[in-house]
Amino acid sequence: xxxxxxxxxxxxxxxxxxxxxxxxxxxxxxxxxxxxxxxxxxxxxxxxxxxxxxxxxxxxxxxxxxxxxxxxxxxxxxxxxxxxxxxxxxxxxxxxxxxxxxxxxxxxxxxxxxxxxxxxxxxxxxxxxxxxxxxxxxxxxxxxxxxxxxxxxxxxxxxxxxxxxxxxxxxxxxxxxxxxxxxxxxxxxxxxxxxxxxxxxxxxxxxxxxxxxxxxxxxxxxxxxxxxxxxxxxxxxxxxxxxxxxxxxxxxxxxxxxxxxxxxxxxxxxxxxxxxxxxxxxxxxxxxxxxxxxxxxxxxxxxxxxxxxxxxx
Amino acid sequence: xxxxxxxxxxxxxxxxxxxxxxxxxxxxxxxxxxxxxxxxxxxxxxxxxxxxxxxxxxxxxxxxxxxxxxxxxxxxxxxxxxxxxxxxxxxxxxxxxxxxxxxxxxxxxxxxxxxxxxxxxxxxxxxxxxxxxxxxxxxxxxxxxxxxxxxxxxxxxxxxxxxxxxxxxxxxxxxxxxxxxxxxxxxxxxxxxxxxxxxxxxxxxxxxxxxxxxxxxxxxxxxxxxxxxxxxxxxxxxxxxxxxxxxxxxxxxxxxxxxxxxxxxxxxxxxxxxxxxxxxxxxxxxxxxxxxxxxxxxxxxxxxxxxxxxxxxxxxxxxxxxxxxxxxxxxxxxxxxxxxxxxxxxxxxxxxxxxxxxxxxxxxxxxxxxxxxxxxxxxxxxxxxxxxxxxxxxxxxxxxxxxxxxxxxxxxxxxxxxxxxxxxxxxxxxxxxxxxxxxxxxxxxxxxxxxxxxxxxxxxxxxxxxxxxxxxxxxxxxxxxxxxxxxxxxxxxxxxxxxxxxxxxxxxxxxxxxxxxxxxxxxxxxxxxxxxxxxxxxxxxxxxxxxxxxxxxxxxxxxxxxxxxxxxxx
Numbered sequence: 052x053x054x055x056x057x058x059x060x061x062x063x064x065x066x067x068x069x070x071x072x073x074x075x076x077x078x079x080x081x082x083x084x085x086x087x088x089x090x091x092x093x094x095x096x097x098x099x100x101x102x103x104x105x106x107x108x109x110x111x112x113x114x115x116x117x118x119x120x121x122x123x124x125x126x127x128x129x130x131x132x133x134x135x136x137x138x139x140x141x142x143x144x145x146x147x148x149x150x151x152x153x154x155x156x157x158x159x160x161x162x163x164x165x166x167x168x169x170x171x172x173x174x175x176x177x178x179x180x181x182x183x184x185x186x187x188x189x190x191x192x193x194x195x196x197x198x199x200x201x202x203x204x205x206x207x208x209x210x211x212x213x214x215x216x217x218x219x220x221x222x223x224x225x226x227x228x229x230x231x232x233x234x235x236x237x238x239x240x241x242x243x244x245x246x247x248x249x250x251x252x253x254x255x256x257x258x259x260x261x262x263x264x265x266x267x268x269x270x271x272x273x274x275x276x277x278x279x280x281x282x283x284x285x286x287x288x289x290x291x292x293x294x295x296x297x298x299x300x301x302x303x304x305x306x307x308x309x310x311x312x313x314x315x316x317x318x319x320x321x322x323x324x325x326x327x328x329x330x331x332x333x334x335x336x337x338x339x340x341x342x343x344x345x346x347x348x349x350x351x352x353x354x355x356x357x358x359x360x361x362x363x364x
Numbered sequence: 365x366x367x368x369x370x371x372x373x374x375x376x377x378x379x380x381x382x383x384x385x386x387x388x389x390x391x392x393x394x395x396x397x398x399x400x401x402x403x404x405x406x407x408x409x410x411x412x413x414x415x416x417x418x419x420x421x422x423x424x425x426x427x428x429x430x431x432x433x434x435x436x437x438x439x440x441x442x443x444x445x446x447x448x449x450x451x452x453x454x455x456x457x458x459x460x461x462x463x464x465x466x467x468x469x470x471x472x473x474x475x476x477x478x479x480x481x482x483x484x485x486x487x488x489x490x491x492x493x494x495x496x497x498x499x500x501x502x503x504x505x506x507x508x509x510x511x512x513x514x515x516x517x518x519x520x521x522x523x524x525x526x527x528x529x530x531x532x533x534x535x536x537x538x539x540x541x542x543x544x545x546x547x548x549x550x551x552x553x554x555x556x557x558x559x560x561x562x563x564x565x566x567x568x569x570x571x572x573x574x575x576x577x578x579x580x581x582x583x584x585x586x587x588x589x590x591x592x593x594x595x596x597x598x599x600x601x602x603x604x605x606x607x608x609x610x611x612x613x614x615x616x617x618x619x620x621x622x623x624x625x626x627x628x629x630x631x632x633x634x635x636x637x638x639x640x641x642x643x644x645x646x647x648x649x650x651x652x653x654x655x656x657x658x659x660x661x662x663x664x665x666x667x668x669x670x671x672x673x674x675x676x677x678x679x680x681x682x683x684x685x686x687x688x689x690x691x692x693x694x695x696x697x698x699x700x701x702x703x704x705x706x707x708x709x710x711x712x713x714x715x716x717x718x719x720x721x722x723x724x725x726x727x728x729x730x731x732x733x734x735x736x737x738x739x740x741x742x743x744x745x746x747x748x749x750x751x752x753x754x755x756x757x758x759x760x761x762x763x764x765x766x767x768x769x770x771x772x773x774x775x776x777x778x779x780x781x782x783x784x785x786x787x788x789x790x791x792x793x794x795x796x797x798x799x800x801x802x803x804x805x806x807x808x809x810x811x812x813x814x815x816x817x818x819x820x821x822x823x824x825x826x827x828x829x830x831x832x833x834x835x836x837x838x839x840x841x842x843x844x845x846x847x848x849x850x851x852x853x854x855x856x857x858x859x860x861x862x863x864x865x866x867x868x869x870x871x872x873x874x875x876x877x878x879x880x881x882x883x884x885x886x887x888x889x890x891x892x893x894x895x896x897x898x899x900x901x902x903x904x905x906x907x908x909x910x911x912x913x914x915x916x917x918x919x920x921x922x923x924x925x926x927x928x929x930x931x932x933x934x
Contacts, residue, residue, distance in 0.1 A: 164716065169649050205687075273511045315434070
């Protein structure tokens with residue numbers, strides 16, 4: 052029980068309303084061990100105190116993947132639910148496309164230059180009823196599946212900020228998007244934003260594995276889009292408001308942060324790295340970085356103090 | 365007495381206005397297409413000099429730079445939507461066909477259609493002029509989201525010129541929208557009941573209604589943005605440390621998409637109408653479920669303004685709105701399915717004739733079907749997240765409002781060209797053009813869907829900056845190859861057009877053997893007043909292969925206004 056979601060087979064228990072109640076009343080899902088990372092093998096990056104700037108977890112069969120119509124390799128605890136839903140809806144869609152094409156080709160081939168069989172109105176009451184019935188069936192089947200799956204995911208994960216709010220281990224992250232970088236602020240060991248031990252990084256996010264990461268996102272210039280392709284996370288950064296979302300890493304490794312809203316000339320270079328560390332490594336890093344931040348804290352440097360009081364959901 | 369050049373340019377004859385829009389639209393289609401090819405070049409060979417472009421970009425020896433690239437995708441979108449597709453569908457085909465098809469002598473407001481064309485022309489001139497100004501043309505994306513589109517971040521005059529140009533096409537679209545609506549309501553020939561209108565008239569009518577309702581919303585948003593640009597207001601500038609101010613950028617996004625989503629239906633409704641008609645004409649059979657089809661198009665029209673916020677699923681929308689727009693978005697697929705099944709049922713047991721308009725209509729069906737199907741996942745909140753802002757979205761909407769709309773434009777042109785110019789296009793060239801275009805459209809936009817599913821984000825100057833996208837280079841090169849072939853295939857159309865205008869044989873009076881008014885009661889091209897005597901309509905547009913008609917007239921069609929002693933051929 053809890054938030055263990057590893058693939059389609061394990062989706063069902065997670066969808067029960069019981070889980071929702073659970074996550075509201077008790078401290079949240081347990082950290083998920085590496086098995087939840089999806090189909091591919093899990094890549095463990097060696098423990099480092101500082102990841103090299105360009106290292107991204109390697110993937111298998113690079114060139115071949117382009118032609119397989121597969122999403123970016125996942126690293127999120129909950130991402131597989133979206134992937135499974137997408138896969139299911141693609142099966143439906145492929146079926147629809149096949150029926151449409153087959154019907155069209157068959158009709159053209161079979162009736163090309165044929166003697167037309169014509170009802171005065173081009174159809175009968177019965178044939179029109181068939182059209183309506185068929186359309187309703189397709190609609191209920193295809194759109195219904197999408198709606199229910201989507202609704203469950205939104206209720207359990209996407210819009211359910213109770214999970215990070217109720218988990219004492221949750222990592223809170225303030226993210227300031229600007230042309231053209233991601234500036235991240237951690238509360239430091241005291242757990243409070245706006246204190247000297249706040250850790251600020253540029254294009255370099257670090258999170259512990261198996262722990263909810265709660266992101267509050269702003270922009271100080273234009274509209275940006277915060278996306279973690281490997282985590283199925285997307286959220287707009289819009290000047291004048293604080294948007295929030297959360298995710299949970301299923302495995303360690305280094306992944307990419309990408310901007311998905313056109314934000315000016317160097318939009319394409321608004322790239323950051325997200326390193327998923329073990330809980331111990333993360334704690335060690337935060338301690339060290341907080342110590343350095345406290346040392347170099349400059350109370351007069353107003354521009355460096357852009358954080359805000361954490362906002363409740 | 366006015367000078368002849370004034371008469372040639374300022375004309376209130378709807379057929380002449382249609383020809384003006386046709387040439388304008390085709391010109392901008394060429395421009396928009398070339399811009400698209402440059403974008404595709406960049407994704408296949410990033411930063412490599414484009415052969416033959418050194419004269420335009422001497423500093424980079426013809427290679428696209430990031431600022432140039434942002435101009436390319438911004439202009440491609442704006443030019444195609446506002447200056448190519450809508451002018452061709454409504455400006456050219458709509459202006460030409462609508463009054464003829466309902467038996468009218470012209471539009472309710474002939475001077476308004478002339479003024480509308482000139483508003484469009486001024487807008488087009490501003491777009492072209494923006495290439496010559498300092499800092500270049502607009503570059504904030506076709507959506508022109510503020511604050512990026514405000515002078516703090518896009519200071520060039522080009523962005524301002526484009527904002528004014530959008531207002532100009534807005535004036536044009538609103539005025540022909542109004543004109544179409546009033547004309548259909550007030551100017552139908554005697555006997556032309558709502559149930560006897562060709563489906564293309566329904567499509568144009570619904571599209572015109574949407575123009576009247578939603579173009580003003582775009583105009584409002586664009587006008588406020590213009591004020592932010594030139595008058596120092598701050599409607600859409602908020603809280604930003606760099607600029608200050610008290611407005612809200614998200615308001616623009618809502619206004620823009622409140623127009624933007626109906627706009628995609630504006631771009632496809634006339635296409636649906638043409639497909640419905642052509643499938644019936646060339647299956648030699650009345651349209652299956654005519655009323656259902658017209659009703660389904662009406663249902664889509666009615667709902668089109670209620671689904672727009674699926675464009676904003678990732679904007680931090682409240683769950684209440686997210687749910688509501690998810691339900692409404694999924695719901696709009698139901699009438700589309702009814703309509704599509706009706707088309708398929710029309711083919712069934714008909715006598716299918718693969719003429720060039722029919723091939724184009726069938727191709728429109730296929731690409732529109734694929735585009736619609738690939739849009740389903742974007743309508744649900746959860747599945748939208750991984751696909752949002754990726755090439756999947758690009759592939760999806762290009763299949764519907766790019767491939768489907770343009771194939772429908774070609775279907776319409778191949779069908780009505782003999783009526784417009786009195787000359788017959790070369791049928792073989794036309795068929796080759798339609799087939800090649802359809803296959804390559806699926807290739808290009810299918811490749812984009814695949815890249816998007818693999819996570820490639822839109823509007824990236826160099827997608828391969830991202831490690832997780834590096835492996836997509838061969839796929840993108842393949843897609844670019846298809847795009848260049850698609851561009852080359854259009855030479856078949858251009859060649860056919862030029863040859864026919866220059867040397868083409870005279871068109872037969874009713875080459876497609878159909879019964880609609882323009883083919884049965886008017887000359888090719890029609891006289892300035894369209895009809896010598898006002899037609900009195902007796903039956904619907906698709907009275908085909910009816911046994912009593914065949915018996916009495918010895919042919920499988922009968923004119924909508926043709927007097928004959930017949931029973932029960934409503």
